[in-house]
Amino acid sequence: MLAQMIMLVAVAGAAVLAAQAPASASSSLVPPSSLSAATTAPLRLRGGLTLDLPSSWRVYGGGDQIRVVTGACARPRGHYFEPNCRSFWVMGTQAIKTGGEGFQPYNPNQGPFYPAVDVAPCATDPALGQVLGKAVTAGYRAVGVGHKARYLVWPGRCVRGNGAQQSTFSQREWYLPKERILIVDQWNTPGLATVLKNATWS
Template identity: 65%
Template sequence: MMKRTITLAAVAGAALLAAQLPASANSSTALLRLRGGLTLEIPNSWRVYGTADQVRVVTGACARPKGGYFQPRCDSFWVMGPKALKTGGEGFRRYDPTQGPFYPASDVAPCATNPKYGQVIGKAIAVGYRNIGVAHKAHYRVWPGRCVTYSGGEQKSTFKQREWYLPQSKILVIDQWATPGLATILKNATWDN
């Protein structure tokens, strides 16, 4: 079987690793194996970084792909696990999609598109369920975000934070960049178990 090397966060390990991934049936994609037996078929051009519990999939331009969650100017989405969820709510509370978005901070974090501004996330504008593969329903939320000046709170731009949360598997997918095709990739995911 043909193999392709891409950078992959070893979800079971604690450091960034290079791993061999099996090629998918489509030569322009690769399979990204994540925790809990979840596998996503992603474009070869996307790069994967992270540690045991926080995986960043870079889908375009990115100033610092190995930066932390609030690292701005990085077209990407995140896949978070149980450890990140323990402090993933605002004020470092446990993440709960019914209580608010993933926001592991107690102050105004930098806006994803421009660190000159802070981000403010409002009440969910879409609430429901979406399939991640067959027979795995995720809690789905879309949170409207605003990028505002730190002095005065003047709005400069907007974004939407989409979240897919699988409570049984303790997996959360977060996208602030409206990643093209991500919803379809998640819908077509496969599971080992």
């Protein structure tokens, strides 16, 4: 099963993400005029969405696959299933097209964001596989003024090859279908919900 997981990671990495580089200060991160650069920096996204991120968070990638690293991270330029990287993802149209299980289009009514065909490694331990259950929370949450995202929380289990559970996590998703933006967080990132609630649109 471990061999299958390793193969899956390679396939998912190729299908979900191209090689990433940190976002440059001139493109995605520009110090806001009303706040100190040491406090926050705006991340400008598709559809006119801007997120004011804490300055300690780092942005990698661009376009339809952006990883925001919020803490310790072994390989910030890694693919979606890269373990040991405290972060969340902002996905766009292309990632959403293959974001469902089996690389089907992502559909929050059918399941979580899970671009895989087999058991993917757990975010906290690559020796364990992740298994996502049925959504335990489903509703809508504000992303800035006048925009509501479909909000879902999927319970996750980190299991050994024999199915024995070692730990749990939650996969939180905010989906804006009109703008084709999906935010995915497996780390229960402190402050992320507030960042999204305080987002601005232009």
